[in-house]
Amino acid sequence: MPPDATALLEAERVDAGYGTMQVLWGVDLDVRAGETVLLLGANGAGKTTFLKSLVGLIEARNGHIRLGGEDVTRMRSSDRMKRGMTYMSELAVFPDLSIEENIRVGAQALGHADPGARVDELYGLFPVLRDKRRDPASSLSGGQRKMLGIAKALSADPKLLVMDEPSAGLSPLFVKEVIRALTSLQGRGLALLIAEQNISFLEVATRVFVLEGGRIRFSGTVAEMSGNEELHRAYFGLK
Numbered sequence: 001m002p003p004d005a006t007a008l009l010e011a012e013r014v015d016a017g018y019g020t021m022q023v024l025w026g027v028d029l030d031v032r033a034g035e036t037v038l039l040l041g042a043n044g045a046g047k048t049t050f051l052k053s054l055v056g057l058i059e060a061r062n063g064h065i066r067l068g069g070e071d072v073t074r075m076r077s078s079d080r081m082k083r084g085m086t087y088m089s090e091l092a093v094f095p096d097l098s099i100e101e102n103i104r105v106g107a108q109a110l111g112h113a114d115p116g117a118r119v120d121e122l123y124g125l126f127p128v129l130r131d132k133r134r135d136p137a138s139s140l141s142g143g144q145r146k147m148l149g150i151a152k153a154l155s156a157d158p159k160l161l162v163m164d165e166p167s168a169g170l171s172p173l174f175v176k177e178v179i180r181a182l183t184s185l186q187g188r189g190l191a192l193l194i195a196e197q198n199i200s201f202l203e204v205a206t207r208v209f210v211l212e213g214g215r216i217r218f219s220g221t222v223a224e225m226s227g228n229e230e231l232h233r234a235y236f237g238l239k
């Protein structure tokens with residue numbers, strides 16, 4: 001795949017693994033500015049490993065990762081963050097800190113110029129967090145806690161938010177809440193890369209990549225994916 005001038009993030013033939021075990025085999029994926037890309041895959045497909053190699057928590061053994069056209073493959077995680085890529089993992093929230101403290105910690109750690117203004121802006125996006133701003137994060141429901149994780153990750157005003165299984169541990173009702181929150185973020189110029197095994201997230205995606213056994217098995221639009229009979233059977237059940 002040649003470097004794509006319009007891609008915000010571009011992974012090209014990425015190999016990664018742990019010790020002697022290779023998990024990812026030549027993974028290609030790109031995210032354009034402002035779009036939402038879903039990385040679908042079953043348990044153990046390598047989604048987390050891939051996201052970690054993108055954000056710099058593990059190093060890609062081969063291949064290239066470019067952010068805004070710049071090669072960041074060997075760059076530290078914090079420097080990738082400064083260039084606009086933020087990672088939201090499951091352990092995104094400090095339960096003992098208040099909601100506001102959580103967001104402020106995020107804004108400060110990620111180097112936002114005016115954390116106070118950013119906190120107000122985020123309350124506009126997630127009003128439920130404003131109402132509970134003095135309460136400890138542990139008092140939030142699962143869905144609300146996920147929203148706090150998203151707000152915290154957004155506090156540095158990234159161009160790309162990389163999310164690992166935002167639906168993990170949530171009931172279908174809370175998954176809907178998170179999807180609603182993500183929908184409200186779209187159209188603000190923010191790009192999202194979401195690794196999931198929950199196909200509910202297809203409704204927010206522009207394009208989909210399917211990872212199986214550490215290899216990209218499919219990439220295309222949601223319509224193209226549901227038009228592919230084998231994938232349709234595997235991910236949507238029998239027609």
Ligand SMILES: Nc1ncnc2c1ncn2[C@@H]1O[C@H](COP(=O)(O)OP(=O)(O)OP(=O)(O)O)[C@@H](O)[C@H]1O
Pocket residue numbers: 018021023041042043044045046047048049050197
């Ligand atoms: N720190 C680690 N050390 C060794 N092997 C690991 C490590 N983390 C993950 N693996 C292995 O790498 C493979 C891919 O795991 P990974 O967590 O990337 O998959 P995943 O698609 O995110 O799965 P899940 O949906 O269950 O989180 C698995 O075989 C897993 O056991």
